[in-house]
Amino acid sequence: MVTSPKAYLPRQPSIEWLRSPWAVLISGGLGVYIGTTQPQVAAWIAPFGTVYLGLLKMCVLPILLSAITNSLGRLMQSHDARQYVQRIAVVFPVSLLTVSAIAVAVAALAGPGRDLTTETLQTLGVLVNQSGVDLEMALSGPIPEAATGGVGTLVGSMVPDNIFAALSEGQTLKVLLFAIIFGVSLGLVKAPSTAALFDTLDSLYQAFNKVIHGLTYLLPLGLCSLLAHQLSQVGVEVLLSMVDFVVVAIATFALIYLLSTIIIWRRSGLGLWPTLLALKDPTILSLATSSSLACLPAAITSLSEHLRFNAQTTNLVTPLAITLCRFGSVIYFALATLFVVQLYQRDLGMVGLGIVILGSILAGMATSGVTGILTLTMLGLVLDPLKLPLEAVLVLFIAIDPLMDPLRTLGIVHTGMAATALVAERE
Amino acid sequence: MCQKTTIHNVSAAEKKVETKRARADQWIGVQLLGLALTLFLVITLGCSDGAQAAAKGAAVGAATATASTASAGSTLSRSPSSSSGSAVPAMPPDVQRVLDKGKLTVAVLGQDNAPFFMDEAGQMSGLDIQLARTLADQLGVSLEITRTAQTFDQVVDMVYGQKADLAISKISRTLKRAQRVRFSRPYLRMRQGLLVNRLQMAEQTQGRSMVATIRDLQGQVGVIKGSSYVGFLKQKFPQASIVEYPTWEDIVEAVVQGDILAAYRDELEIKKVVRTRPDVALQLQTIALTDTQDSLAVVLPWSSSHLLAFVDQYLDTLTAQYTVDAVLDEYADYWVTQRLQQP
Numbered sequence: 001m002v003t004s005p006k007a008y009l010p011r012q013p014s015i016e017w018l019r020s021p022w023a024v025l026i027s028g029g030l031g032v033y034i035g036t037t038q039p040q041v042a043a044w045i046a047p048f049g050t051v052y053l054g055l056l057k058m059c060v061l062p063i064l065l066s067a068i069t070n071s072l073g074r075l076m077q078s079h080d081a082r083q084y085v086q087r088i089a090v091v092f093p094v095s096l097l098t099v100s101a102i103a104v105a106v107a108a109l110a111g112p113g114r115d116l117t118t119e120t121l122q123t124l125g126v127l128v129n130q131s132g133v134d135l136e137m138a139l140s141g142p143i144p145e146a147a148t149g150g151v152g153t154l155v156g157s158m159v160p161d162n163i164f165a166a167l168s169e170g171q172t173l174k175v176l177l178f179a180i181i182f183g184v185s186l187g188l189v190k191a192p193s194t195a196a197l198f199d200t201l202d203s204l205y206q207a208f209n210k211v212i213h214g215l216t217y218l219l220p221l222g223l224c225s226l227l228a229h230q231l232s233q234v235g236v237e238v239l240l241s242m243v244d245f246v247v248v249a250i251a252t253f254a255l256i257y258l259l260s261t262i263i264i265w266r267r268s269g270l271g272l273w274p275t276l277l278a279l280k281d282p283t284i285l286s287l288a289t290s291s292s293l294a295c296l297p298a299a300i301t302s303l304s305e306h307l308r309f310n311a312q313t314t315n316l317v318t319p320l321a322i323t324l325c326r327f328g329s330v331i332y333f334a335l336a337t338l339f340v341v342q343l344y345q346r347d348l349g350m351v352g353l354g355i356v357i358l359g360s361i362l363a364g365m366a367t368s369g370v371t372g373i374l375t376l377t378m379l380g381l382v383l384d385p386l387k388l389p390l391e392a393v394l395v396l397f398i399a400i401d402p403l404m405d406p407l408r409t410l411g412i413v414h415t416g417m418a419a420t421a422l423v424a425e426r427e
Numbered sequence: 428m429c430q431k432t433t434i435h436n437v438s439a440a441e442k443k444v445e446t447k448r449a450r451a452d453q454w455i456g457v458q459l460l461g462l463a464l465t466l467f468l469v470i471t472l473g474c475s476d477g478a479q480a481a482a483k484g485a486a487v488g489a490a491t492a493t494a495s496t497a498s499a500g501s502t503l504s505r506s507p508s509s510s511s512g513s514a515v516p517a518m519p520p521d522v523q524r525v526l527d528k529g530k531l532t533v534a535v536l537g538q539d540n541a542p543f544f545m546d547e548a549g550q551m552s553g554l555d556i557q558l559a560r561t562l563a564d565q566l567g568v569s570l571e572i573t574r575t576a577q578t579f580d581q582v583v584d585m586v587y588g589q590k591a592d593l594a595i596s597k598i599s600r601t602l603k604r605a606q607r608v609r610f611s612r613p614y615l616r617m618r619q620g621l622l623v624n625r626l627q628m629a630e631q632t633q634g635r636s637m638v639a640t641i642r643d644l645q646g647q648v649g650v651i652k653g654s655s656y657v658g659f660l661k662q663k664f665p666q667a668s669i670v671e672y673p674t675w676e677d678i679v680e681a682v683v684q685g686d687i688l689a690a691y692r693d694e695l696e697i698k699k700v701v702r703t704r705p706d707v708a709l710q711l712q713t714i715a716l717t718d719t720q721d722s723l724a725v726v727l728p729w730s731s732s733h734l735l736a737f738v739d740q741y742l743d744t745l746t747a748q749y750t751v752d753a754v755l756d757e758y759a760d761y762w763v764t765q766r767l768q769q770p
Contacts, residue, residue, distance in 0.1 A: 118706050121706035121707075121709065122705045122706045124705075124708075124709060125708030125709060128705075128708045128709060129701055129705060129708055134713035134714065135637060135638075135713070135715070136715045136717050137637075137638045137641060137715075137717060139642060139716055139718055141718070143636065143638050143639050143642070343709065344626055344710075384629075387626075387630050388626070389628060389629040389712070392625060392708070392709045392712070
C-alpha cells in the first residue's frame with residue numbers, strides 16, 4: 001500500500017518564497033544594515049555564511065570535472081569541436097582586450113588618485129605606517145627567497161603531476177587541465193564502452209546540480225550573513241580616503257555588467273525581464289560569496305536551463321571563461337594600476353597605456369591559481385614593467401578589498417557568462 | 428719642527444701626563460729586568476730539578492717587590508691631598524666634584540631632537556632629559572643642562588674638556604669618540620637605517636628582490652655632512668655615490684622629491700620621518716639593517732671612572748629596556764602635535 005507523503009501533510013508547505021527576488025532583496029538589505037551598524041552581530045552570524053559557502057564549494061570540483069570531461073568528450077565524438085575551438089580562440093582574447101581597454105579608458109578619464117589633498121595623503125600614510133611595511137634586512141648572509149608569483153608560476157601551476165593531490169588541495173587550474181585532457185582523450189576513444197562512463201559523469205553532474213538547486217533555498221540566509229560579515233571588515237576611514245577610486249571602480253564594474261547583460265540578452269533571444277531573472281542567481285551569489293568558483297554551477301544552470309543555450313557548449317565554455325579569463329580581476333588591475341600611476345604622478349604615454357592593458361590581462365589571468373591576498377600581489381605583474389612600487393599601495397588595496405572582492409567576483413562570473421553566450425548557440 | 432714648538436708650550440696638565448708616561452716606561456723596564464733574570468736563572472739552574480722551583484719563586488718575588496715600590500711611589504706623588512690622613516673615608520674624586528658643586532652638569536645638543544630632548548615652552552623633556560633627571564636625583568643633586576654645543580662632536584668635546592660632568596644627548600658610541608672619552612653601556616640599541624624613495628627604487632630593482640638591490644646599492648645616497656654616516660656609507664655601500672647635506676631636513680626633502688635615491692641614518696630618525704609626515708609615507712620605504720648597530724650611550728670624561736660605574740649600574744637597574752619602536756610609540760602624541768604644526 002503506497003501512499004504519497006503529501007497525504008500526511010495538512011497542506012503543501014511552500015518554501016518557494018525563499019527563491020523570490022523579494023526574499024533576496026530583504027535579506028541583502030538586512031545584511032548591509034547588520035554589517036555597517038552591528039559588527040558584533042555580524043561576527044556572530046558569520047559561521048552560517050562560512051557553512052553555506054563551504055557547501056557551495058563542495059560541489060565545485062565534481063561539477064568542474066564531470067561537466068568539462070563530459071561535454072568535451074561528446075564534442076570530440078560529434079566532430080564539430082574545431083568550430084568551437086576557433087570561436088573560443090577569437091572570443092576570449094577579444095573580450096579580454098575590450099574589457100581591459102574599457103577599464104583603462106574609464107580610469108584615465110575619471111583620474112582616481114590624481115591631485116589628492118594633503119589630509120587624504122596623511123590618512124593613507126598613517127594606514128601604511130600602521131601596517132608596518134618597513135623592511136628589516138641584513139647586509140650579509142644568504143638572500144632570503146622572495147615569494148614571487150608570476151607568469152612562470154602560473155604555467156607551473158597548470159600541469160598536475162598528481163591529479164588526486166590537485167583534487168584534494170583544490171588546485172582548480174590543474175583539475176581544469178586534467179579535465180580537458182581527459183575529455184579530449186575520452187572523445188577520441190571510439191569504443192561503445194565509453195558510453196557508460198559518459199552516463200556516469202552525467203549522473204554525477206546532475207546529482208550535484210540538485211544540491212546546488214537545493215542550496216538556493218538557503219540563499220537569503222547565506223546572503224545576509226556573508227554580506228554582514230564582509231561589510232563589517234571594511235575600514236570606513238580608508239574607504240573615505242580612497243573614495244574616488246572606489247566610486248570609479250563601482251562605476252566601471254556597473255558599466256561592464258550592463259554591457260555583458262545586453263550581450264547575453266541579445267544572444268539569448270528572450271525578453272529583457274526573463275533574462276534578468278535568469279541572471280539573478282549567479283549575480284547575487286557572486287556578490288555574497290566573493291568566490292567565482294562557488295558561482296560556477298549557478299552560472300552553468302542559468303545559461304543552459306534558464307537561458308536555453310546549448311548545454312554541452314555551456315558546460316565546457318563557462319568553466320573555461322570563469323577560471324581562465326578572470327574578467328573581474330583584469331578590470332580591477334587595470335583600474336588599480338592607473339590609480340597608482342596617478343597617485344605617483346607618473347605620466348604614461350600611449351605605450352604605457354598599452355602596457356597597462358596587456359599587463360592587466362596577464363595579471364588577471366594569473367590570479368586563477370591563487371586565493372586571498374596573493375590575488376592582489378599579482379598587481380606587481382603590471383607595476384613592475386612600469387617601474388612603479390607595489391608594497392605601499394598594496395596595503396591600501398588590501399584595506400578596501402572586502403568591498404572590492406564581491407565586485408571583482410561579479411565581474412569574473414557575469415562577464416564570463418557573456419563570453420560563453422558569444423560562443424554558445426541557442427538550443 | 429712643528430712638534431717641537433708645541434712641546435715648548437705644554438701646559439701644566441700635559442707636563443704631568445709626560446712625567447707619568449716616563450714613570451710608566453721605567454716601571455715596564457723594571458718588570459722586563461725581573462723577567463730576564465728569571466729566565467736566566469731557569470736556564471742556568473734547569474739541570475737541578477729541586478732548585479728550579481725555589482729559584483723561580485725568589486726571582487718572581489724580587490720582581491714584584493720592585494714593581495710595588497714603583498707603583499707606591501706614583502700614587503704618593505699623584506694625589507698627595509687625598510692621602511693626607513683624615514678619619515672620614517674619601518669619596519671618589521669624580522663623584523666628590525659633583526657633590527661639591529651640588530649639581531650635575533649635563534651637556535645636551537643645542538638643537539632639539541625629539542624624542543630625546545626637546546624644549547617645549549621653556550620646559551625640557553624627552554628620553555635623554557628624563558634619564559639625566561633621574562641620575563641627578565639618585566646622586567641627590569640638582570640638574571643643570573648646558574646646550575651651548577651645536578654639533579654632536581662639540582657635545583663630546585665639552586665632556587672631554589670637563590665643561591660638563593657627562594653628556595646624554597643621543598650620542599652614538601663610535602671608536603673614534605671612544606679614544607678621548609668613555610661611554611657607558613648603551614641605553615638604546617638602534618640599528619642603521621635607510622630611507623628610500625620607492626619610485627627611484629622601483630627604477631633600480633629590475634626584477635631583483637629589494638634585499639638584493641639594497642646590498643649592491645647604486646645611486647645617490649644622502650648623509651649629514653661630517654657625520655659618522657659618511658664613513659659607514661663608504662664601508663657598507665661602496666658603490667653608492669655620497670651626497671653630503673648640511674641638515675637632515677634637506678636630505679629628507681631631497682628623498683621625498685626624488686632628487687636622491689636614499690638617506691642613511693639611524694633607524695629611529697628614519698622611522699620618525701614617516702611618523703611625522705604621513706602624507707609622504709606612500710613615497711618612502713623605511714629599511715632597518717639588522718646586522719648593523721648604532722647604540723646610544725652616556726658620555727663621560729676619561730677620568731670619571733667611578734661616575735661611569737655609577738651610570739652603568741643605574742642603566743642595569745632600568746627595568747624597561749627601550750627599543751626604537753617603544754620609544755616612537757611612547758612619544759606618539761608628540762608626533763601628532765608636530766604634524767599639526769606643519770603648514
